[in-house]
């Protein structure tokens with residue numbers, strides 16, 4: 188049985204397949220940092236399509252004169268059991284950015300120690316920026332509001348690093364993964380505007396916001412819609428699943444022990460739709476001892492669907508009852524327009540609007556031709572299977 192990673196492996200190169208064009212495109216947007224032009228980017232795509240892996244690979248491949256930081260909002264969210272604050276995000280961001288100064292940075296090594304000390308203090312709710320502000324040349328106003336001080340320091344930090352490096356560093360690239368969770372802050376708009384206002388004056392800092400959300404979701408509008416903070420100035424990029432050919436190439440390279448007939452391969456592609464997450468989890472249930480034809484692929488798919496759809500078990504556990512109600516209603520009834528959906532769930536118009544937005548941001552629900560539907564066929568298949576087998580949807 189093959190063992191393909193279900194998360195993102197520590198050894199990026201060992202498992203990373205292709206994505207040559209995506210890497211070239213993304214690098215070209217970041218390369219402008221060398222000419223003091225900073226692009227801001229928004230990378231979307233469905234869950235499991237390979238955004239995080241691609242962006243980690245991208246950061247790893249950037250030259251030494253570009254510093255990088257990566258934060259995953261879902262981790263911050265997870266640690267806090269769902270209660271997330273701007274302050275926490277800022278401190279995590281500072282921690283990650285500061286880590287990139289650790290190695291071999293001459294003058295900046297001293298700043299690293301000072302900022303590390305500052306971060307420790309902030310975790311203990313002591314907002315004393317005197318030493319770190321002086322070391323980094325960031326003037327922190329003498330005000331009571333701790334978040335205002337912290338956000339100013341954090342937002343100015345990456346550009347100051349470039350300036351303090353004496354030409355050694357040309358840019359700072361910061362990835363904010365699962366950014367749609369920012370939507371759960373009290374005012375996501377204010378948070379996005381903060382980034383907008385600082386990046387506007389910084390020539391060497393590129394942020395890449397990325398998340399499992401559709402390019403038409405409300406949160407994308409808030410950050411980059413006409414009335415959003417960046418007002419369309421962000422470069423939007425969508426990560427697509429593997430094509431049929433790429434999927435086949437991936438299987439040949441990674442799991443050459445698995446044997447398929449032509450129709451078996453076609454069926455495998457239909458089942459996984461080229462999502463590397465599903466290709467990996469499906470392969471892990473297969474055996475090198477048999478040849479997979481169309482029928483055997485279907486049979487294996489239904490026998491092992493719990494394992495193949497594993498990604499959703501974790502997500503499902505984080506959803507609220509109302510979010511689950513909306514999803515199962517759409518599974519039972521197929522795509523529905525607003526009034527039909529409203530009549531089938533027993534909550535108010537306002538409540539429905541709120542939760543529909545939340546699951547849209549999470550890239551679970553989409554809206555097209557006035558109908559609401561579930562985006563992911565694997566989630567659909569898994570829930571249908573659970574209902575049929577157990578008589579009820581997973582709690």
Ligand SMILES: Nc1ncnc2c1ncn2[C@@H]1O[C@H](COP(=O)(O)OP(=O)(O)O)[C@@H](O)[C@H]1O
Nearest residue numbers: 193194203204234235236237238239240463464
């Ligand atoms: N280019 C790739 N080559 C090999 N495996 C990949 C590739 N992209 C993604 N994967 C695998 O697919 C799974 C989902 O990828 P991930 O980057 O976490 O998706 P996303 O962030 O879009 O939800 C992971 O297990 C990862 O190892």
Ligand SMILES: [Mg+2]
Nearest residue numbers: 238239240364
């Ligand atoms: Mg991801």
